[in-house]
Structure formats: structure tokens, C-alpha cells
Amino acid sequence: MSDYLTVNKANWDNRALLHxxxxxxxxxxxxxxPAHLSGVVQFDLPLLGDIRGLRGVHLQCHIGTDTVSLARLGAQMTGLDFSPTALTEARxxxxxxxxxxxxxxxxVYRALDVLPASSFDLVYTGIGALCWLPSIDRWAAAVAGLLKPGGRLFIREGHPVLWSIGEEFSDSLRIVYPYFExxxxLVWDDDDTYVETDQRLTATTTNEWNHGMGEIVTALLRHDMEITGLxxxxxxPWEALPGQMASDGxxxxxxxREQWRMPLSYTLQAVKR
Structure with missing residues (x-):
């Protein structure tokens, strides 16, 4: 395996300024x-519920818009990210x-080196995060290590079925990439990012992984988490399959067409035993 952290950090430092x-x-x-919330957090609200007074940590927080949104809902929030450029923008x-x-x-795997163990009521992970991590088991260990007993994990993520579909095909849904970890x-070379901008990335290489739903659930169970919702x-929240999707406004x-054919994202919740 390449030094994925160095490669991906360069890419996300580059993206942070454009984003x-x-x-x-x-x-x-x-x-x-001061009442504005990110679209991601607005989508999460019905399942997220009342988080006032909770001590929360947002893993892979990027430039902080979702983290700030959670703070505006009344949580005492900390954001964690590996990109110093993203954190400069977040601050x-x-x-x-x-x-x-x-x-x-x-x-994420070093979260317990910089944050106190067993001290958070809420671990939040936003969409588009897990694909940057090589081991879902190590992620689950970090989540469980941060949470107090009774603390909750909340994650909405792109569905592993979606990540396995080849976006280069606009006429059909074809499983091209691994579903399982x-x-x-997967090594990509792309100078585009997912926001509207006339600038191109200069750090274009990324390393990504998929994690099957069973792998995610099993990893959490292995680390003393109880699944409470899926x-x-x-x-x-992006045009993941160009030519086959439409914005709902x-x-x-x-x-x-035929939206019943596959899931595109999921929300998973779990509680620390």
C-alpha cells in the first residue's frame, strides 16, 4: 500500500481552498x-434529533460547515481532520x-492521541468520509474509544452499493468496483473536485476504499457498539452517477428512473455499551 495519508492529505489541502x-x-x-445550517445537517435533522447540551466530535470535519451547524443545534462540538489547510479554513x-x-x-486512527477517551456523547461522521480509510475496523475502534458508555454514533454515508457502480457508464448501472474492503x-488521478469552480486541482492523486455494509456493522459490534438504527x-447530496440522476431541488x-433499483446512501446509528 502506498503512503495513502500523504497522498490524500495533499489532495484535501488542495480541495479545502477551493471548497x-x-x-x-x-x-x-x-x-x-447565524441560523443557517449546512444541507448535510438539514437532511440529518429528522434522525439526529435533539443534540442540545451534548459533547460531540465530528470526525473528518473538513472546513467545518457541518461542525458549525451541529454547534448551532446546541452541541458542544469539536472537529477533527487530517488536513491543516482545511482546519485553517474551519477555524x-x-x-x-x-x-x-x-x-x-x-x-481518524489517531483521534485518541489528541482527544480524551470515553468523553463524548456523540460521534458524528458526515457523508463521503469512510471511503478515505483503509480499515473499517480501525475506524470503529476509534469511534468506540471516543464515546462514553451510552454515547451515540451518527453517520450518514454513501452506500457501498453506490461506491461499487461505475460512474463512467451513463446508460446502465454496472458493478465495476469492489463492494468489499x-x-x-483504488487509485484515482483526477484534477476535478465536486464543487463548481474554474480552478483545477494540482494534487490530483487519491487512494480510496469501499467497505461493505456487513463489514461496517460487524466492526461496530466487535467494538462494543449496539446498532440502534439503519x-x-x-x-x-451530489451527482454521483452523471447522466443517470436528477436533482430533487x-x-x-x-x-x-426506477429509484427502487438501489440505495444511494444510508444513515446508521449505534450506541456504546
Whole structure:
């Protein structure tokens, strides 16, 4: 396996600047409207519920818009990310909005080196995060290690079935890539990112992995977590399969026909025993 952390960190340092400047992340709206929430967190609200007063950590927080949104819902939030550039943008956002959020630098597997064990009521992971991690078991260990007994994991993520579909085909759904976790990563070389921008990435290589649903659930159970909810959704917040999807007007994208054919994302919740 290559030094995936170095490769992926360079890519995400590059992306962070473009994302902070893009309309898609709505940084200026966060600054002007103290009630504004990210689209990701707005989608999560019905299942997330009341988090007022909870001590929470957002793993792989990127530039902090979801973290700030959770703080605006009343949680005492810390964001963790491995990209120093992303954290600079996240801290700048919180400084400008006045939201009380801490940000710390580490990759997920080193979370317990920089954060106190068994001290959080909520571990939150937003969509598009797990594919950057080679081992789902090590992720589950970090989640369980951060949570207090009775603390909750909340994650919405792209469905592993979706990650296995080849997006290069616009006329059919074809399983092309691994559904199950593999030791070696899928290596991509792409100068595009997922926001509207006229700039291109210069650090273009990424290493990614898929993790099957059974692997995710089993890893959490192995680390003393009890699954309390699993909902599969027919939408995802980006055009994951170009030519086969349509926006529903809420920031979510759905298959443009026969939406029952496959799930696109899921929300999983679990509690630390």
C-alpha cells in the first residue's frame, strides 16, 4: 500500500481552498445568517434529533460547515481532520461566525492521541468520509474509544452499493468496483473536485476504499457498539452517477428512473455499551 495519508492529505489541502471559496459550501451565508445550517445537517435533522447540551466530535470535519451547524443545534462540538489547510479554513469560519467550536488535527486512527477517551456523547461522521480509510475496523475502534458508555454514533454515508457502480457508464448501472474492503486502494488521478469552480486541482492523486455494509456493522459490534438504527436512502447530496440522476431541488440527487433499483446512501446509528 502506498503512503495513502500523504497522498490524500495533499489532495484535501488542495480541495479545502477551493471548497472554502465556492458557493456550494455557502461560507458567506454562514457568516451572514447565524441560523443557517449546512444541507448535510438539514437532511440529518429528522434522525439526529435533539443534540442540545451534548459533547460531540465530528470526525473528518473538513472546513467545518457541518461542525458549525451541529454547534448551532446546541452541541458542544469539536472537529477533527487530517488536513491543516482545511482546519485553517474551519477555524476562520468559526472565528467569523462566533460559533464556539474547537478544531484539532489528526487522522481518524489517531483521534485518541489528541482527544480524551470515553468523553463524548456523540460521534458524528458526515457523508463521503469512510471511503478515505483503509480499515473499517480501525475506524470503529476509534469511534468506540471516543464515546462514553451510552454515547451515540451518527453517520450518514454513501452506500457501498453506490461506491461499487461505475460512474463512467451513463446508460446502465454496472458493478465495476469492489463492494468489499480490499487491502489495496483504488487509485484515482483526477484534477476535478465536486464543487463548481474554474480552478483545477494540482494534487490530483487519491487512494480510496469501499467497505461493505456487513463489514461496517460487524466492526461496530466487535467494538462494543449496539446498532440502534439503519435507514437506506434513495438520494445522495451530489451527482454521483452523471447522466443517470436528477436533482430533487433540496440539494439531494436521485436516480432519474426506477429509484427502487438501489440505495444511494444510508444513515446508521449505534450506541456504546
Amino acid at each position: 472554502a471559496a465556492s458557493a456550494d459550501y455557502a461560507v458567506s451565508t454562514f457568516e451572514s445568517d 476562520r469560519l468559526a472565528d467569523r461566525t462566533g460559533d464556539d467550536v474547537d478544531f484539532v488535527e489528526a487522522d 480490499q487491502e489495496e486502494p 435507514v437506506e436512502h434513495q438520494s445522495v 433540496t440539494g439531494e440527487w436521485r436516480l432519474d
